[in-house]
Amino acid sequence: MKIVTCLKDVPGRDTRYQIGSGQNWINESDVTWEINECDEYALEEALKLKESLGGEVTLLTLGPQRSEKAMRKGLAMGADRGVHVVDTASRVLSPYPVAKALAAALEKEEFDLILAGTQSDDFSYAQTGVVLADLLGLPHATIVMEVAVDSDAKTVRVLREMESGWFQWVRLPLPAVLTIQAGISKVRYPSLKGIMQARRKEIRQINLEELGLDWEHMPSLEILSLAFPETDSKVEILEGPPETAVDALVDKLRREAKVL
Amino acid sequence: MSETIYVVIDHTNGEIRNASWETLVLGQRMAAQSGFELHALILGDDPGPVAEQVGRKQLDSVIAVADPKLRSYEPDSHCAALSQVLAEDAPHILLMAHIYQNIDLAPKLAAAIGTGLLTDCIDYRWEGGGFTFVRQVFRNKIDAEIRIRSRHPWLVTVQSGAFNSDDLEDGSAPPASRVVDLASVQVRRESLETIEGMKGGVDLTKADIIVGVGRGIKKEENLQLIHDLAEALGAEIGASRPVVDNGWLERERQIGSSGQNVQPKLYVACGISGAIQHIVGMKGAQCIVAINSDPNAPIFNIANYGIVGDLLEIAPVLTRKIRELKS
Numbered sequence: 252m253k254i255v256t257c258l259k260d261v262p263g264r265d266t267r268y269q270i271g272s273g274q275n276w277i278n279e280s281d282v283t284w285e286i287n288e289c290d291e292y293a294l295e296e297a298l299k300l301k302e303s304l305g306g307e308v309t310l311l312t313l314g315p316q317r318s319e320k321a322m323r324k325g326l327a328m329g330a331d332r333g334v335h336v337v338d339t340a341s342r343v344l345s346p347y348p349v350a351k352a353l354a355a356a357l358e359k360e361e362f363d364l365i366l367a368g369t370q371s372d373d374f375s376y377a378q379t380g381v382v383l384a385d386l387l388g389l390p391h392a393t394i395v396m397e398v399a400v401d402s403d404a405k406t407v408r409v410l411r412e413m414e415s416g417w418f419q420w421v422r423l424p425l426p427a428v429l430t431i432q433a434g435i436s437k438v439r440y441p442s443l444k445g446i447m448q449a450r451r452k453e454i455r456q457i458n459l460e461e462l463g464l465d466w467e468h469m470p471s472l473e474i475l476s477l478a479f480p481e482t483d484s485k486v487e488i489l490e491g492p493p494e495t496a497v498d499a500l501v502d503k504l505r506r507e508a509k510v511l
Numbered sequence: 512m513s514e515t516i517y518v519v520i521d522h523t524n525g526e527i528r529n530a531s532w533e534t535l536v537l538g539q540r541m542a543a544q545s546g547f548e549l550h551a552l553i554l555g556d557d558p559g560p561v562a563e564q565v566g567r568k569q570l571d572s573v574i575a576v577a578d579p580k581l582r583s584y585e586p587d588s589h590c591a592a593l594s595q596v597l598a599e600d601a602p603h604i605l606l607m608a609h610i611y612q613n614i615d616l617a618p619k620l621a622a623a624i625g626t627g628l629l630t631d632c633i634d635y636r637w638e639g640g641g642f643t644f645v646r647q648v649f650r651n652k653i654d655a656e657i658r659i660r661s662r663h664p665w666l667v668t669v670q671s672g673a674f675n676s677d678d679l680e681d682g683s684a685p686p687a688s689r690v691v692d693l694a695s696v697q698v699r700r701e702s703l704e705t706i707e708g709m710k711g712g713v714d715l716t717k718a719d720i721i722v723g724v725g726r727g728i729k730k731e732e733n734l735q736l737i738h739d740l741a742e743a744l745g746a747e748i749g750a751s752r753p754v755v756d757n758g759w760l761e762r763e764r765q766i767g768s769s770g771q772n773v774q775p776k777l778y779v780a781c782g783i784s785g786a787i788q789h790i791v792g793m794k795g796a797q798c799i800v801a802i803n804s805d806p807n808a809p810i811f812n813i814a815n816y817g818i819v820g821d822l823l824e825i826a827p828v829l830t831r832k833i834r835e836l837k838s
Binding site: 262266345375376378379382385411413417418419421424433479480482484485486497500501503 | 586587610611612614615617618619621622623625626627628629630631643647648649650652653654655656657658659660661662699700701702703704705706707720744752753755756757758762763765768769770771772776777797798800801805806807809811812813814815816817818819820824825828829832833836
């Protein structure tokens with residue numbers, strides 16, 4: 252089974268965001284980048300499928316040169332090779348152009364299954380995997396919690412999460428695109444051996460500009476401005492060392508809120 | 512002919528999804544401000560009864576799209592049906608609720624018709640004769656105003672809870688229908704069984720006090736602090752998604768869009784950052800306390816009281832003080 256896993260890097264969970272001077276992007280200078288959480292789960296799922304069925308896992312990334320670090324981690328976790336669409340201009344890209352570029356990069360690749368994260372922790376558009384499926388003419392399923400390839404390897408059964416604790420099994424013909432939900436399994440850490448091997452694994456680089464995409468005529472999303480939300484928050488922050496703050500809290504809960 | 516706004520009304524077994532009503536509220540506001548017409552679209556094998564309910568709201572028409580292949584959701588038929596209606600009617604914007612079904616459908620539809628899709632919007636702006644939309648980005652910490660750059664119809668999905676279905680304007684809308692031809696649609700996804708994932712004895716909806724625990728607990732071993740606090744308060748324990756995903760608590764304790772919806776008198780959010788998927792499940796609590804090390808965590812926006820600090824340090828102090836109070 253040949254599996255392609257889409258992987259992107261996003262600002263780390265603990266990032267203290269600053270809005271850049273143009274007001275329409277963040278200041279990236281202090282940002283530490285890490286693999287998008289859902290993508291890490293997608294990769295884990297790909298590696299498990301490879302372990303049980305044999306085959307190959309290829310990482311597919313679009314991003315600036317910086318993104319190679321995330322790819323090397325993915326290779327250290329056990330992916331076999333990578334395809335990096337290098338965005339030398341560090342563009343802020345919308346889902347449709349990204350999917351278009353990924354589809355173009357896949358022209359020379361063979362695959363039975365494409366896995367992507369359901370959404371990313373930067374913009375959370377939750378679009379790219381599905382758009383990619385449609386551009387490639389493939390069926391898809393989103394918010395996937397379990398993947399079981401049927402024994403003839405021509406179809407796959409997947410468990411989709413629905414709202415309010417319900418799940419649905421569906422069957423798709425292969426090749427197909429699945430977008431994986433966080434929490435589908437436990438993500439492995441790269442081993443020391445894996446890290447050593449990852450340095451020598453192949454990453455095929457493709458220059459984004461050379462894919463000949465017609466940027467002007469693709470649907471896109473233009474970020475006009477970013478702002479920290481103005482909240483109508485009425486939160487009362489109780490200050491001081493733990494003892495003081497907790498004393499104040501308990502007092503408020505008893506006398507003001509009357510819930511204790 | 513004036514420009515039009517279409518709203519897809521989703522329903523399960525004849526029951527209209529509340530998120531679709533909320534989306535209709537947005538549609539009514541956009542239509543009122545812009546002067547655009549507002550029409551509802553209802554897909555199904557027998558959309559009549561749902562269309563009748565929607566017809567009692569203020570709209571210009573309710574369009575039923577009936578076909579046996581639209582009986583239950585599957586992306587190929589639903590995408591084809593909507594593509595055909597949109598090609599014929601050419602609305603300015605199509606609004607849909609940002610529910611799991613549309614997370615599955617909307618990007619496919621956008622790719623199929625080659626127009627822009629903006630998901631999970633919480634607000635809109637009408638300036639200079641054009642719409643822009645507001646959505647949360649970077650783990651809900653920043654609001655972005657975004658313009659769609661593409662041909663029409665633009666597709667926009669709307670966050671659950673961003674609008675209140677109580678704000679719907681009543682009216683009387685004439686029924687209409689469109690015929691779609693789905694004979695040539697190749698349905699590739701086969702629906703198998705639907706299962707309920709949370710069979711268990713825990714019913715958090717009846718709890719007076721809930722201690723909610725999130726990623727900030729850091730390690731499974733630290734959960735003892737939460738058990739102690741819950742015991743002192745006489746509370747049930749709830750969790751945000753990452754804790755359940757890690758297998759540290761049962762899935763039936765998950766609160767939020769893919770878990771339970773709770774309305775306790777007191778909700779103590781411990782190390783929960785406040786992702787929207789969690790907030791929709793607990794914002795109905797009468798009093799919310801947030802304990803979190805990140806002063807910018809969105810949970811503080813909806814909390815009544817907050818302590819900024821290390822949960823592992825604060826939880827034991829709170830447990831002790833509660834015990835003292837009760838003894």
